[in-house]
Amino acid sequence: MQILVVDDSKAMRSIVMRAVRQAGFEAVTFAEAVNGVEALKVIRVTPPDLVLADWNMPEMSGIELLKALRAEGNQVKVGFVTSESDPAMRDLAFQTGALFMITKPFTPDALKAALTQAVA
Amino acid sequence: MSTATAGFESWLADLEGAFEDIAAPALGLSGMEVLRRHRTPPVAQAALLRLTGPEGSIQIGLASDEVGCQSLARSLLGLGPDEGPLPPPEAADAFCEIVNIAAGAFKARLRDRTTQLQMGLPIYIHGAVQATEQVEVQVSEVRFGDARAALLLVHPRSAES
Numbered sequence: 001m002q003i004l005v006v007d008d009s010k011a012m013r014s015i016v017m018r019a020v021r022q023a024g025f026e027a028v029t030f031a032e033a034v035n036g037v038e039a040l041k042v043i044r045v046t047p048p049d050l051v052l053a054d055w056n057m058p059e060m061s062g063i064e065l066l067k068a069l070r071a072e073g074n075q076v077k078v079g080f081v082t083s084e085s086d087p088a089m090r091d092l093a094f095q096t097g098a099l100f101m102i103t104k105p106f107t108p109d110a111l112k113a114a115l116t117q118a119v120a
Numbered sequence: 121m122s123t124a125t126a127g128f129e130s131w132l133a134d135l136e137g138a139f140e141d142i143a144a145p146a147l148g149l150s151g152m153e154v155l156r157r158h159r160t161p162p163v164a165q166a167a168l169l170r171l172t173g174p175e176g177s178i179q180i181g182l183a184s185d186e187v188g189c190q191s192l193a194r195s196l197l198g199l200g201p202d203e204g205p206l207p208p209p210e211a212a213d214a215f216c217e218i219v220n221i222a223a224g225a226f227k228a229r230l231r232d233r234t235t236q237l238q239m240g241l242p243i244y245i246h247g248a249v250q251a252t253e254q255v256e257v258q259v260s261e262v263r264f265g266d267a268r269a270a271l272l273l274v275h276p277r278s279a280e281s
Contacts (some may be wrong), residue, residue: 008241011197011214018198056220056239083224084239086231104221105146 001119004031004048006065008057012104016052016081023112025119036079040068050118055082055089060080063089066096074093077118079091081106126180128275131230132157132258135180135271138226143264146221147195155185155268156263159251162259162270165189165212167219168249170240171227180226181249181272184220189215192269216242 005013017030033039035057053062066078080093082103090113093101100114136154143152166183193206193214219242227237249272251257260271
């Protein structure tokens with residue numbers, strides 16, 4: 001399984017990748033992108049099985065990335081890992097097609113539950 | 121943000137609460153101790169993040185010296201004592217991410233009391249955040265384990281101040 005981790009923070013990309021492995025998904029390979037624009041390029045060339053995206057990023061946010069993907073008919077699985085927890089943003093994420101929205105700081109159990117559901 | 125101006129004093133308590141909220145789950149620390157409050161921003165390294173509402177914006181921040189910045193960045197990344205120091209850009213990136221996470225907790229704490237705030241992106245600076253005729257800076261000196269730091273709340277100056 002390949003997961004694309006999209007976050008403008010290298011630290012957070014590292015934390016997310018480590019947490020995925022610690023959640024028992026040890027066979028996962030990772031690709032990384034620093035914003036939605038870069039993620040779109042990666043996804044078009046090498047479609048991942050799952051995208052884990054931050055919400056607030058420069059150039060193109062996570063929700064803009066998801067909207068752009070769906071607008072071009074790309075149904076890749078997308079989940080958000082973000083410090084945002086606003087109900088309206090959560091609603092928008094799900095209406096746009098996100099599988100889950102995990103709030104930072106997240107627990108290993110929360111990530112594991114979301115990933116297990118996403119890859120089922 | 122005029123309706124909220126009178127409440128900025130209490131917002132510092134919310135900012136302290138937000139950092140307390142994330143100290144254990146994000147940094148692996150037992151908590152955060154508030155040492156004292158004042159209005160003299162430290163000359164330090166700081167990560168700042170703007171929160172914008174319909175009537176204006178505020179900034180929240182975390183400042184510390186190089187040792188404190190390194191310590192908190194390492195805590196976020198879960199690095200052990202045998203792992204070497206982080207390169208400065210990576211320490212700054214992690215320091216900014218701490219503020220980003222705290223901003224989410226801060227925004228959640230304010231959700232029921234203020235209008236919707238939109239989070240910006242964190243920036244990293246060297247030096248002191250300056251109060252001006254338009255904005256004032258509230259400072260909360262804190263301790264995370266062995267690391268000393270200051271929480272910053274930069275907001276429009278109220279009519280009385």
